[in-house]
Structures are given as structure tokens and as C-alpha cells.
Amino acid sequence: MTAIVQNVVTSGVFELDGGSWAVDNNVWLVGDDTEVIVIDAAHDADRILDAVGDRKVLAIVSTHGHNDHVNAAPDLSKRTGAPILLHAEDRVVWDLTHPDRAPDGELTEGQTITVAGTDLRVLHTPGHAPGAVCLYAAKLGALFSGDTLFNGGPGATGRSYSDYPTIVDSITEKLFALPDETVVHTGHGERTTIGEEKAGSTGWDAP
Structure with missing residues (x-):
């Protein structure tokens, strides 16, 4: 069975540099009827677990360490036994939210995470x-x-x-190299495609 993609939207507060903002986050579940990975455990472990159901959670993958993407991760990990994975260079951000709880494993460029017979390749995009x-x-x-x-x-x-120059470089060099028809499942807001964003990037400043 090929993996399917599920979306759970959770709500909470993003906090950084002394400010706070109300946000809705996209939590992505990728898997089949028996196993799943959770991408960005945001705000509400109960709601995420409701969507997981009785499936085995293989990993909790954090795309980055901002509090609104990781604040439910330790609770979800404790309740499922799944490891939390984060790129090592984002520990400085993670530690702002969880100074006493380290991630369980590191994400690296080119690493492959497999769930339900489907490979997900890690792209480091600082x-x-x-x-x-x-x-x-x-x-x-x-x-x-x-x-x-x-x-x-x-x-x-x-x-x-x-x-900003770094994120533009990450997008243009790594993400825009993907097929135009690739559907982009974002951390907040609506989906898009690589082709649509590539077409709209002409006004971006060069890195």
C-alpha cells in the first residue's frame, strides 16, 4: 500500500525574540493503515493522536525548532514511544523551547526516512x-x-x-530543482506547487 498524506491543523502561539503571535499550524501525517510518521508536532498532542489512531508512530520529524513546530513533540513522543528527529544545526532554536529535553536523533542532508514503503529524503534548507x-x-x-x-x-x-539570502539560495538551489508538479505541503496555510512558486519567484532578490 502506498503511503497517504493527512493534514491536521492545530492552533497556538508562536514565540520568539520577546514577541508572540497566534498561529495555525499544519501537522502532516504520512503513512498507511498500520504505521505513520508525524511531521511537525505542533500545539496539541491529543488532536494529533486522534488522527494517528491505533497506528504505530515511527518518528516525529521536526522541520525546524521553532516552538510552534515542536511544542507538542515531547508529549507525543512520551505517549507513542516515537523518537523526535531534528537537524543538529537547529538545536540552538529547539533549546529555547525545550532546554531540558534533547531530540532523540539527528536529521542529515540526503538521509532517507521510510514509512509504508515510501521514502522521504531530507533536504537541508537553512x-x-x-x-x-x-x-x-x-x-x-x-x-x-x-x-x-x-x-x-x-x-x-x-x-x-x-x-533572507540563505533561504532564497536554499529554495532556488534545492527545491526548484524538484519537478514542477511537486505538491508543496507547507507548515502554515495552503498548499502550492514547485512550478507555481518558481513562476512567482522573479521578484525575489537574488541571494
Whole structure:
């Protein structure tokens, strides 16, 4: 059985640099009837577990360490036994939310995570955060972009540990190399495609 993609929207607060903003987050579940991975355990472990049901959670993958993408991860890990995975360069961000609880494993460029016979390849895409990653599932024609790429352009870079030229470089070099028809499942808001974002990128400043 090929893996399917499910979306759970959770609501909470994003906090950084002394500010706070109400946000809705996309939590992505990829798997089949027996096993699943959770991408970005945001805000509400109960709601995520309701969507998981009786399936085995193989991993909790964090696209980056901002609190609104990881604040439910330790609780979800405790209740499912699944490891939390994060790129090592984002520990500086993760530790702002969970200083006493380290992730269980590291994500690295080119690493493959397999669920329900479907491979998801890790792409290190710094800019929004130093250890930000995207997950590309060629079999599904899908990219899970976290906050690196949205419907309408790059993720925000106006706060600590972010850099605009770096995120543009990550998108143009790694994400725009993917097939145009690839569906982009974003960390917030509506889906898009690589082709649509590539076509709209002409106004971006060069890195």
C-alpha cells in the first residue's frame, strides 16, 4: 500500500525574540493503515493522536525548532514511544523551547526516512532557521516544506537565527530543482506547487 498524506491543523502561539503571535499550524501525517510518521508536532498532542489512531508512530520529524513546530513533540513522543528527529544545526532554536529535553536523533542532508514503503529524503534548507529541513517524497510527488517555502514565497527571515539570502539560495538551489508538479505541503496555510512558486519567484532578490 502506498503511503497517504493527512493534514491536521492545530492552533497556538508562536514565540520568539520577546514577541508572540497566534498561529495555525499544519501537522502532516504520512503513512498507511498500520504505521505513520508525524511531521511537525505542533500545539496539541491529543488532536494529533486522534488522527494517528491505533497506528504505530515511527518518528516525529521536526522541520525546524521553532516552538510552534515542536511544542507538542515531547508529549507525543512520551505517549507513542516515537523518537523526535531534528537537524543538529537547529538545536540552538529547539533549546529555547525545550532546554531540558534533547531530540532523540539527528536529521542529515540526503538521509532517507521510510514509512509504508515510501521514502522521504531530507533536504537541508537553512534560512528560516539554521537547521531547517524539507522532506521530499518522490513516490508521492510531495514536498513537506515546513516554513522554508509557502504559497506565495519564502518563509519569514526577520527574526533571530534567520537569513533572507540563505533561504532564497536554499529554495532556488534545492527545491526548484524538484519537478514542477511537486505538491508543496507547507507548515502554515495552503498548499502550492514547485512550478507555481518558481513562476512567482522573479521578484525575489537574488541571494
